[in-house]
Structures are given as structure tokens and as C-alpha cells.
Amino acid sequence: MAVPERLAWAVKTLAVDPADRVLEIGCGRGVAVDLVCDRLVDGTITAVDRSEKAIDAARRRNARNVAAGKAVLSVAALEDGAFEDDSFDKIFAVNVNLFWSRSPAKEMELLKRWPAPGGGLYLFYEPPGAGRAREIAEKCPRRRRARSGRHRAGESSLDAGTPGVRRGQGVLRRPDRGSAT
Numbered sequence: 001m002a003v004p005e006r007l008a009w010a011v012k013t014l015a016v017d018p019a020d021r022v023l024e025i026g027c028g029r030g031v032a033v034d035l036v037c038d039r040l041v042d043g044t045i046t047a048v049d050r051s052e053k054a055i056d057a058a059r060r061r062n063a064r065n066v067a068a069g070k071a072v073l074s075v076a077a078l079e080d081g082a083f084e085d086d087s088f089d090k091i092f093a094v095n096v097n098l099f100w101s102r103s104p105a106k107e108m109e110l111l112k113r114w115p116a117p118g119g120g121l122y123l124f125y126e127p128p129g130a131g132r133a134r135e136i137a138e139k140c141p142r143r144r145r146a147r148s149g150r151h152r153a154g155e156s157s158l159d160a161g162t163p164g165v166r167r168g169q170g171v172l173r174r175p176d177r178g179s180a181t
């Protein structure tokens with residue numbers, strides 16, 4: 001399977017370091033997991049998806065990464081994740097709609113705790129083609145639709161219903177230990 005441009009772009013944007021501990025939420029077929037593993041030396045990636053079918057496909061694609069101890073793939077919903085605080089240097093999700101189709105308040109409480117000091121949460125979106133824009137816009141709560149088009153760091157891109165917007169990302173960074181903020 002060819003690598004979709006959004007995933008190549010997302011992994012490049014993450015700037016994975018060889019020793020990073022990475023978490024992907026909603027990994028689908030594991031294409032980004034494979035790209036991240038290419039950049040890891042003694043780091044690891046944990047990837048979760050609530051779909052068993054997706055994780056089966058991701059395990060097949062990443063068999064050598066799992067065997068090498070670089071990748072751990074699990075069937076789990078983000079909201080059921082049981083990770084220790086400070087577990088990851090980089091957490092990311094690509095096109096996972098829970099961040100814009102409803103309030104992700106419960107999930108964000110977890111996502112504030114899991115990054116290590118200095119670590120970051122990266123949310124990436126590639127809006128669908130204009131043909132699906134109306135369907136997507138109707139799924140978005142009215143309050144969020146009204147803000148569509150604005151994009152602030154730490155908040156997911158809300159541009160999915162706006163034809164012409166190519167893609168977006170939001171980054172929420174946890175301060176380094178000892179930082180005044």
C-alpha cells in the first residue's frame with residue numbers, strides 16, 4: 001500500500017528522535033507506525049485503535065517492528081487507555097474524529113497526563129474532499145462549526161467542513177520540568 005501524503009507529512013512534522021517514546025491514537029492500518037519505526041533506534045511506539053480489524057491489519061504491516069520490540073499495537077479506545085503519567089515524548093493522532101465531532105474533554109484530561117515534561121500532543125487533520133464537506137459539517141456541534149476557519153495551537157483544526165482548506169495540525173506542548181510555567 002502506498003503511503004498517503006498526510007501520513008508522510010504527519011510523521012515528518014513529528015520530527016521523531018531515535019529514542020522517543022511515541023503513542024499513536026487511532027492508528028488504523030499502521031502506516032504511520034511503520035514510518036515512525038524507521039526513525040526509531042532504541043525508542044518505541046505504542047499504537048491503539050478501537051477497531052480490531054484495524055489492529056489486525058496494523059500488526060500484519062508492522063510484523064517486523066513488533067518482533068524487534070519497537071512497536072506495541074493494541075485494540076483499545078483512547079478513553080480506556082491505562083498508561084502511566086509522563087509515559088510519552090510524542091502523542092499523535094491523524095484524522096481521528098473524536099477531537100472535532102464532540103467534546104473531547106474526558107480524553108484531554110488523560111492526554112494532559114501522559115506526555116512527559118517537554119513532550120507534546122499533535123493532532124493532524126486532512127479535510128475530506130468538498131463532496132463530503134456538508135456531511136462532515138452536519139456532524140460537528142454548532143458551537144465548533146461557528147469557529148471553523150480559526151486555528152489555535154493546542155486545539156484541533158476545525159476546518160473539515162470548509163472546502164479549500166488543505167489540512168491542519170494542533171500541538172499542545174507540556175512544559176519542561178523546572179519551567180516557570
Ligand SMILES: C[S@@+](CC[C@H](N)C(=O)[O-])C[C@H]1O[C@@H](n2cnc3c(N)ncnc32)[C@H](O)[C@@H]1O
Pocket residue numbers: 007025026027028029048049050051054076077078079093094095096097098
Ligand atoms: C479515519 S481513521 C484514520 C486512521 C489513520 N490514522 C489514518 O490517518 O489513516 C480513524 C481511526 O481512529 C480510530 N478511532 C476512532 N475513535 C477512536 C478512539 N476513541 N480510540 C481509539 N481509536 C479510535 C478508528 O477505529 C479508525 O481506525
